[in-house]
Amino acid sequence: MNRDANVLRRLMPLWILATCCGLALHSTAHADQTPVAVCDWAFTDDLDITPADLSSLLVWLDASTIEAADGEDVNVWPDQSGNENDLTAASAQPPFLKATGANGLPSVGFGQELDRSDPRFMDVVLPEPHQPGDGPAVFAILTIPEAIPNTMRVGVVWGNYQSSPNYNVEVHTNGRTRWYWNNGQRNLFGSADARQDAPVLVSWHRNAAQSRIETYLNGTPDIQNTNPGTTLAFGQSWRLGFDFRTGGFFVPLIGDIAEFALYDRALLDNERLLIEHSLATKYGIETPYRRIVMLDGSGSFDPDGDSLSYEWTVNGELVGTDEMTPALLTCGEFEATLTVTNEAAQSDQCSVSFEVTPGVTGDLNCDGKVGGADLGILLSAWGPCADPDNCPADLTGDGVVGGADLGVLLSNWTG
Numbered sequence: 416m417n418r419d420a421n422v423l424r425r426l427m428p429l430w431i432l433a434t435c436c437g438l439a440l441h442s443t444a445h446a447d448q449t450p451v452a453v454c455d456w457a458f459t460d461d462l463d464i465t466p467a468d469l470s471s472l473l474v475w476l477d478a479s480t481i482e483a484a485d486g487e488d489v490n491v492w493p494d495q496s497g498n499e500n501d502l503t504a505a506s507a508q509p510p511f512l513k514a515t516g517a518n519g520l521p522s523v524g525f526g527q528e529l530d531r532s533d534p535r536f537m538d539v540v541l542p543e544p545h546q547p548g549d550g551p552a553v554f555a556i557l558t559i560p561e562a563i564p565n566t567m568r569v570g571v572v573w574g575n576y577q578s579s580p581n582y583n584v585e586v587h588t589n590g591r592t593r594w595y596w597n598n599g600q601r602n603l604f605g606s607a608d609a610r611q612d613a614p615v616l617v618s619w620h621r622n623a624a625q626s627r628i629e630t631y632l633n634g635t636p637d638i639q640n641t642n643p644g645t646t647l648a649f650g651q652s653w654r655l656g657f658d659f660r661t662g663g664f665f666v667p668l669i670g671d672i673a674e675f676a677l678y679d680r681a682l683l684d685n686e687r688l689l690i691e692h693s694l695a696t697k698y699g700i701e702t703p704y705r706r707i708v709m710l711d712g713s714g715s716f717d718p719d720g721d722s723l724s725y726e727w728t729v730n731g732e733l734v735g736t737d738e739m740t741p742a743l744l745t746c747g748e749f750e751a752t753l754t755v756t757n758e759a760a761q762s763d764q765c766s767v768s769f770e771v772t773p774g775v776t777g778d779l780n781c782d783g784k785v786g787g788a789d790l791g792i793l794l795s796a797w798g799p800c801a802d803p804d805n806c807p808a809d810l811t812g813d814g815v816v817g818g819a820d821l822g823v824l825l826s827n828w829t830g
């Protein structure tokens with residue numbers, strides 16, 4: 416055997432190996448299959464969500480986690496966000512626990528005198544500068560005395576006023592929500608009155624990407640502004656129930672705080688609604704009625720078992736990025752679209768259309784109750800249905816709005 420034949424014989428297995436593996440790799444690439452999106456949905460009344468279920472939670476305070484008896488000083492309010500941003504009472508003016516201050520649940524009493532003669536507050540030094548990005552989003556359960564004079568600011572809920580830049584979220588004169596940002600670059604006031612002698616849910620939202628600053632009182636829009644101001648990082652020292660001014664016109668909060676949550680980002684509208692729903696349900700606060708639709712992408716799969724990410728939109732608006740995403744929707748017609756994407760950035764979409772209807776028979780205006788407004792709608796539709804297929808007041812489905820429908824409505828009356 417000459418030398419060339421010898422070399423060829425030695426190289427032959429390598430050639431076969433390379434050919435074989437090249438083919439194998441080639442056929443593996445062909446076998447890699449794209450994901451399959453599968454959409455489903457259902458109404459649910461069961462929504463178990465807390466502020467910690469959303470990302471970028473920086474501080475979460477819940478008075479029920481405080482270790483103090485009724486009337487005792489609150490020296491530490493433990494942070495539930497997982498970031499160990501506990502608040503401490505740094506002065507001789509600690510707030511105190513009210514064991515049943517918020518519709519039977521605990522709250523923390525800050526200033527109790529209408530003339531602001533007993534300021535109380537708590538401090539936290541965050542481990543890093545507070546960087547709200549496009550946000551922040553702030554939620555608070557407050558109880559504010561109705562008797563506070565119109566001309567008196569109710570007080571600062573959260574702020575770092577003496578720093579620069581600074582911002583605070585506040586309830587101002589006439590019980591109006593206030594948004595103060597970047598040394599007054601944005602200084603906005605709502606019009607609703609938070610002085611209700613009962614727990615109210617106040618939330619403040621900045622969404623720089625969408626050019627929005629908003630506040631909500633019990634889930635109802637209050638401040639609605641389109642100039643978000645400059646996106647900034649702030650300092651590390653923050654105060655709850657006061658601002659940081661050491662002299663001049665102090666603005667300690669008059670009232671109680673039962674719960675507080677701060678996010679370092681802008682929330683989606685649906686995310687805001689989920690947290691509002693959670694807090695309002697917990698404290699027995701009435702917010703605008705919405706039904707919970709569970710968008711279910713759990714039937715989606717990748718044939719090769721690649722892990723998937725999920726993105727749900729409803730009528731084109733992003734509502735969440737979980738396999739199971741709850742959406743809070745008013746009555747109407749909707750199309751939900753799911754996009755699933757695998758690690759190789761291959762994706763698939765599915766859509767499902769559905770109609771959100773009142774959860775209670777006889778609730779013709781979709782506010783979650785059966786009452787006078789619904790009776791008015793029924794009476795104004797009295798008689799044969801013009802279009803029996805679209806005749807909501809015909810509760811019996813016989814093509815006529817009459818005594819039988821009235822009977823159904825009255826039997827479901829909630830007032």
Ligand SMILES: [Ca+2]
Pocket residue numbers: 447448449450717718719720721757
């Ligand atoms: Ca695949």
Ligand SMILES: [Ca+2]
Pocket residue numbers: 777778779780781782783784785786788789
């Ligand atoms: Ca109704």
Ligand SMILES: [Ca+2]
Pocket residue numbers: 808809810811812813814815816817819820
């Ligand atoms: Ca009927």
